[in-house]
Amino acid sequence: MTLEFQSKTKELKKGLFTLFPGLCKGCGLCVEKCPKHCIAWSDILGVYGTPSVEANDECIACGICQNVCPDCAILVRKKTGKVGPN
Numbered sequence: 001m002t003l004e005f006q007s008k009t010k011e012l013k014k015g016l017f018t019l020f021p022g023l024c025k026g027c028g029l030c031v032e033k034c035p036k037h038c039i040a041w042s043d044i045l046g047v048y049g050t051p052s053v054e055a056n057d058e059c060i061a062c063g064i065c066q067n068v069c070p071d072c073a074i075l076v077r078k079k080t081g082k083v084g085p086n
Contacts, residue, residue, distance in 0.1 A: 008044065010054065015061025015078040019044075019052055023073035026050030030065035030074060039065055046073070 005022035024046035030053055031039045038058035046052040052073070055065075061078040 005047070008054075012055060012059045012061070013057050014059060015076055017055040017059055017061075018075040018077075019054065020073045020075075021046050021052045023047060023071045024050075024052040024069075025071055025073075026052060027070065028053075029068045029070065033064050033068045035062065035064060036060055 005020075007018055007020045009016055009018040019042075021044050025048050026046050031041070036058050038056045039053050040056070041051040042054040044052050044054075053065075059076075061076050063076045063078070066074045066076045
């Protein structure tokens, strides 16, 4: 396990999942509330030396994890299929 505080963005089928380990305290609310059960514990340690989380490709980018995170440690951006500036 490593202690890292740089954000980690993972491109998934439906969107982008960004975790900010420097904000994640490892409470597990995101793991508990994910409707697809696609968030799991990671080898990257969060701010208190507790495991942070990561999402897998089953993620539908619904944003529930982002909304329940008390520390704003998760950012979810859904892919829109649009190309170019919005």
